[in-house]
Amino acid sequence: MTSLFLAVSFALAAVAQQPPHLAREVESGLELIRSGDALADSGKVNEAQIRYHEAMERILPSVRGLALKHPVKRDETPREQLGKVLVDEWEQDVSPEKFRRDDATWKTLGLIPPEFDLKGAYVKLLTEEVAAFYDPKTKTMHLIREPEDEPAADGKDKPLTKKDDKPPTLLELIMGPQPKFDKDGARIVIAHELTHALGDQHFDLDAMLDAVKVDDDAALALSALIEGDATLTMMAVAQQDWTGTQIVAMPAQGLSRLVRWFGTFLPMMGGTTARNSPPVMYQSLLFPYVNGLVFCAHLTNAGGWPALDAAYKNPPLSTEQILHPEKYAGPEADPPTAIDLGEIRTPEGWADLGRNCIGELTIRIMLARQGGNQAAAGWDGDTLAVFAGKDDPKRLGMVWLSTWDTEADADQFADALQKYWMPTDEPAALVQQGAAPTTRTITGGFVTTTGKDVLVVRGFDGPVAKAVAEDVMKNHKKREKTFPKANPPRPVGA
Secondary structure, eight states, X not given: OHHHHHHHHHHHHHHHTSOHHHHHHXXXXXXXXXXXXXXXXXXXXXXXXXXHHHHHHHHHHHHXXXXXXXXXXXXXXXXXXXXXHHHHHHHHHSOHHHHHHHHHHHHHTTSSOTTOOHHHHHHHHHHHSOXXXXXXXXXXXXXXXXXXXXXXXXXXXXXXXXXXXXXXXXXXXXXXXXXSOOHHHHHXXXXXXXXXXXXXXXXXXXXXXXXXXXXXXXXXXXXXXXXXXXXXXXXXXXXXXXTSTTGGGXXXXXXXXXXXXXGGGGGGSSOHHHHTSOHHHHHXXXXXXXXXXXXXXXXXXXXXXXXXXXXXXXXXXXXXXXXXXXXXXXXXXXXXXXXXXXXXXXXXXXXXXXXXXXXXHHHHHHTGGGTXXXXXXXXEEEEEEEEEEXXXXXXXXXXXXXXXXXHHHHHHHHHHHHHHHXXXXXXXXXXXXXSSOEEEEETTEEEEEETTEEEEEESSOHHHHHHHHHHHHHHOEEEEOOOOTTSOOOOTTO
16 A cells, blocks of 8 residues: 555656646546546446546646647447447458458468468457457547446445456457456556557558558558557556656666567467467567567657657668667668569469568568577568469469578578478478579479578479569569658648
8 A cells, every 4th residue: 555655646746747737637637537437336337438538638648748639539339339340440441452462471471271261360359359449540439338237236336347357468458358347457448549549640640551551561560669659658557657757767678578588478468369369360469569569668768758759750661670679770770671573474374462571570470480580580671472373262372582681691591491391201402502593492382592682482383483583583673661652651730
């Protein structure tokens, strides 16, 4: 009790040092939290959530250092209907063409089994593990309307807050339903989602996310910035850091060590559906929150909240920069290389499904049993083109060109790929080795290294594979990757 009293006292003392208008807003927000808690304890959980929403609109500008330009539109949707809302929005956002490309990409890389129902897995995840969320397309905060318990027989309302249950995990708080209404969890989830609304009002998150739709690696990096920001702000709210001054000083290295420590126990995090998903789904889901948090802490350690604001105007471009924050800015900055494969003559009988960037994170996941962290560490850029048979859409072909920091990194990656795609009872083979490009055989194709570049061709017969490889090596172009100019990040109204 003494430690709690001291924590609250220190937090209120910090609030008192804020500009008067912010201090007044925080005090008003805290009063709304107390009102919401009382409503929750009396069983009126839906009214409590509205109070928490109103409270966080007053408190977050003080914590995050960004003014709320206008109140956030709010919607209350019954839990049993919210899953459908999420699925409908996901289907509107992900075109059939993009989904087909992504599904084929993961399958041709061996990240999910050939018969895996990826759409069904996404729908199950969206409908089973649902919490309040902010939608940047509609600028709406969706609160979940929960069924409310009836008053007890003695005339007193039954408390709905959790007492003896195991504390929810990070992903369960943000994405998953709880067996009973959790006041603390509801407050910090609403704080997390309203941080997105705050960022959207200042930086137009919808336009930024739309700009990287065709580049999964850049999209994951941007999501890490957005979710890391919201998670850091959420943590400030959870520890009653109403001025946001304590959380920005929390050492990123400490968070990084914590992430590495519980990496072994990742299957314990998140809800059942998330935990039972293929590693590429689960780890891609977890990455923006966990690694994004560490990345954002690196920025705030150096420059406070303004450093995060600056990152929205100069976003990270790769998961490499999230995994290694020193590569994002400063003397060790390493902007990724964009690779344009150029014109590839689509083989007869094949359909070109599109291009994508795979990136360091997904390569780590893919090559986990072949020393993925080391094999992916020298990544500098890549582009993969995926094809499907016109007569047999399940027949997939791929052309994947990547470039690496050093020739040794390229060789290490190629060796790992050969182990990944070569059956254990089939001897590894070097078709060609020497000063000229080195070619390694793999099941269904080959891997060729030329200096710092690695080319993978799989799924085609010999003459077609050779022609496709020649097209790529002849026509590809490289440049330093930049944020797409079609929808550049910008402050709203600028």
